[in-house]
Structures are given as structure tokens and as C-alpha cells.
Amino acid sequence: MSSGTENTDTTNESDSDGGHCSTADSDGEVAEEIAIVSFGRKLDTAEEIKAEIGDRYEAIDIVEYHGDVFEEHWGEYDCFIGLMASGIAMRKTAHLLDDKWDDPAICVVDEELTWAIPITGGHHGANQVAQDLATMGAVPAMTTASEAAGKQGVESKAKAMDAHVVNGDSTVKTNLAVLDDELGPVARLDGPKAVLVGDDVTVLKRNKDDGVVLGTGSVSGASKDAFLAAWEQALERTDYDFDDVEFVGTATRKEDEAGLLEAAQELDLGVVAFDKETLLANEGPTPSKSKELIGWPGVSEAAAIAGGAEQELVLEKISYENEVTVAIGR
Numbered sequence: 001m002s003s004g005t006e007n008t009d010t011t012n013e014s015d016s017d018g019g020h021c022s023t024a025d026s027d028g029e030v031a032e033e034i035a036i037v038s039f040g041r042k043l044d045t046a047e048e049i050k051a052e053i054g055d056r057y058e059a060i061d062i063v064e065y066h067g068d069v070f071e072e073h074w075g076e077y078d079c080f081i082g083l084m085a086s087g088i089a090m091r092k093t094a095h096l097l098d099d100k101w102d103d104p105a106i107c108v109v110d111e112e113l114t115w116a117i118p119i120t121g122g123h124h125g126a127n128q129v130a131q132d133l134a135t136m137g138a139v140p141a142m143t144t145a146s147e148a149a150g151k152q153g154v155e156s157k158a159k160a161m162d163a164h165v166v167n168g169d170s171t172v173k174t175n176l177a178v179l180d181d182e183l184g185p186v187a188r189l190d191g192p193k194a195v196l197v198g199d200d201v202t203v204l205k206r207n208k209d210d211g212v213v214l215g216t217g218s219v220s221g222a223s224k225d226a227f228l229a230a231w232e233q234a235l236e237r238t239d240y241d242f243d244d245v246e247f248v249g250t251a252t253r254k255e256d257e258a259g260l261l262e263a264a265q266e267l268d269l270g271v272v273a274f275d276k277e278t279l280l281a282n283e284g285p286t287p288s289k290s291k292e293l294i295g296w297p298g299v300s301e302a303a304a305i306a307g308g309a310e311q312e313l314v315l316e317k318i319s320y321e322n323e324v325t326v327a328i329g330r
Contacts, residue, residue, distance in 0.1 A: 031057070042083045049133070079104055082107070107126040109138055211330070215303035217299030222324050227263035230321075230324035303329075
């Protein structure tokens, strides 16, 4: 979906190593059904928005504005894109707002597509939509605390790991810990197991029972197409396909590779970037020159092992066009 960078980390129960994550969207509860609410004179712009980002959502409808339009359609959509001044959207929805976990998200954008401003539900679809509107030139003006500080909250971590938040009230405390750099890594607990937690522990639940991790390394400047081709080639050597991928794993020194982020965005996959210590603790069997030269182990195998729930390799490292390396873990 979008191109924003997200920070997270992941470990198994006994690990304390870290990493962080980048993905195309900013929430564990993503927006899938969108309504673009537009004045009649702006319907052409609404059609442009639908044409540009429509394939990233299950449904996008265009609804012409009238005084009770939000009230009439409240609860029908995950997010409203208000093609209007923010003051109009705020006045017409304020009396409808009840609970941030249930209310639809609202993101307003001006007719010139200069600014995309989430005004409610930033972590529940509005930031995601703002980032998608950025592909049309709009500047996403996100004011949620974690994003404003250049950090990503637990909702972002959930999305990156293809999971969702179970106990939403806990995120008040855990996101404050994110802001203070005190949250620590996400522990992966595999059951059957009983876990007793307090109200300052956010529980994330996987959206699917099992999956694989695409461990990925590359030369600097590798293209989006190279990453896509490498991942496809690797999966073809296994019994898995892209629907089975939980996320892409890489190294923190590779987290800003444009081609990697663009490829992940195209496939709507999160990208978890592991730090050096985590990768060294999960080094794979294939020798790598990078350890000799710069002290880092081979990225693809170590990231695949570190990210997998079972911490085992399904496919050892393969290389594509001497640009991208891929290993698959579970």
C-alpha cells in the first residue's frame, strides 16, 4: 500500500535481541472499505483519487456531499476521505464520534492534493490513506504522537508482522513506552501456552496460523524488479507462495533500500529490519564474505531464521542476478 517506514522488532520468547520494521501501512486494523466524500464540483478529483489508489482497497465509493452525508453513511466504511476543508469534516462528524476502536477513520484532502490530513483514526486507517495519497503528491500531515516523533506504535508493529491488536486499551501505555524507547522487542510466544498479562502489555495475534519469512540481502541500489523476481524465484523452489509470506526480513543497514521498500509496497508486505546482534545470533549455514569484510553475517539467511516462528530455514540462500539474495524461514 503506502511507502512509509515503520519500526518494530521481533524475537522468540527467550530472546532479547531487537530490530525494527518498515511496511506499507501504519496499523494492525487496516482500512479496506473507503468512501470519498466530495462536493459536486470536485467529483473529477474524487475520480482521480479512486483511479490512483482504488486497487489498494477492497472497495472505494464516491459519495456526493450533503449536510447529513457522514451521519447517513456512518458505520458503512472503515475510512472517509473528505475532499473538503478539515473544519467541515470536523463539524459534521464531531457528534458521531464515540470510541476510537469503533469509529471510522477520517482523512481530509484539498482539491489540489497538496495536503492529506488524518483528523481521526490515524492508527486505524487515516494515516494509511494519507500515505497512499502521498503517491499523488499530497503531503501526509500525520500528528499521531509516534509518527510525529519519527517512531511507530504497536499498531504499526502488528501490521508489519501480519497481526492485529487484541486488547486495544493497552496501547496507551505501550505506545508511550515506544516514545520513550522503553518498549523492547516483540516476544513471539507459540502455544499451547497460558500467559498472564497486565494492562500495560499489548497482545498481538497473528492473522494466519503459519507462514514464512523472506530473508533478503542486496547490493546497494538493487531495483524493485530485481527484488520481486528474486522473491518469486525463491518461493518457486518451495511449496509456498506470496500469500504465505508473513513479512520480509533484512538488516538495519538495508532498511532504506528504495527497491526493497517499493517491492514490498507492491505486494503489501511489511519489512522487518534486524540489527547486527540479532543477525549474528541467528547466523545461517552459508558462508558470507560480509562477515569478513564488515562484521555482519549473511543477511538473507540470518533474517529468515530470526524472523521465523520456528527459527528454521525452508530454503538456504539463493542469489538473483548478483543483486539480491533470498532465503526463506519459518
